[in-house]
Amino acid sequence: MRIMSALVAGLACLLAVTACGGSGDDSSSGPSRPVPKVVPPGPFVGECGHVTDDEVRDRVGLGQVSRVFKNAVGCNWQAAGVGSASVTFASYRGSPIDRERAWVTTQGRPPEVISVGGRPGFAALDPSGQVCDLAVQLDDDFFEWSTSYGMYGTISGNPCDRSRALAELTVQRLG
Template structure:
């Protein structure tokens, strides 16, 4: 019996509606045996299905083929759950959140958040100094070191789109047809068509410490690790068809994102996708002034 993947993930209750299951497939949030698939893809016994749910991946093994919605106990008989445990509440609580649909913070919002955090640090520092003065005996605080504050504007001056061109994106990814679809002072995005999948993007954040972005990536990607280029610290993170690299200069950072593997013609391994992201990052960093 053949079963469509959108019907199956809806039947086992991974999505609330079948239309939501189809939308998840079209958005690239569903993988079959490690490959992003369309709603019409067929599942078979033994297949492994990954569904992105917010910042968490549900990974299940197919043990039964059903195409109709069933109760939770019956649904559980048709799959084996291999999903990693959710992150601790402490980690979730430490990640800043925005209202659904609000998008990334604007530059003004980032500045306001940094001012708030700077004020909070000053209050904490003052409390610490008072505490040491009360307990030190001689009332001095000479041993208290000043708290280092990451500075904004210490990064190089990047050209528009980080200096990248559509030809360089095509050369780095090995996928022909990319054209510039979004072009503004902080973000550029190249696409093959009207959809954002596949896509390559360059983002330039001023006054936004990279730690917040890395924390978000650690919750949403399969792997996140340190990455350095020309002495500048950063991170590289990937999951399936997506690979992202961030490089920091104090409180500024850039991020290169490559999202491929949407069809057989453009199918690439995660390692190939990350190599593309590294080539683009090197081009941007070494070409900056």
């Protein structure tokens, strides 16, 4: 009797499982989600934008600037003292450059369209002439060099010119 009960139970389970199957036609199941966009990463910008500490010191003219931060996506160099000059490099994979353009605009730095090594981007100088964010598009990625003369601004000239010099090195050395 137990065998017969087990066979009946097994047959009932089998029928229940096969009854749940569809005809294979999924067209009536409603709207489907769009396939996510998959793109290959843009060119490799290297650690710290392929730029050395000495090149940062030379191109930006900050004297004894030291690298104080480095991770997989960025680096930061600073001169000594609170409120001192600084330079930052950041790489953004799969992130829209227009989001960064919108952010600098909200910070009172109107972006100007530029080209670095044939690559489009923008440079955004704050009204005081002390801070510049310069971003360059690389396919679906972008990188940014930001130069700040600090609270005391003892360095003369346009910080965007200095950020551009670093961006040109990065573009020349793309991997």
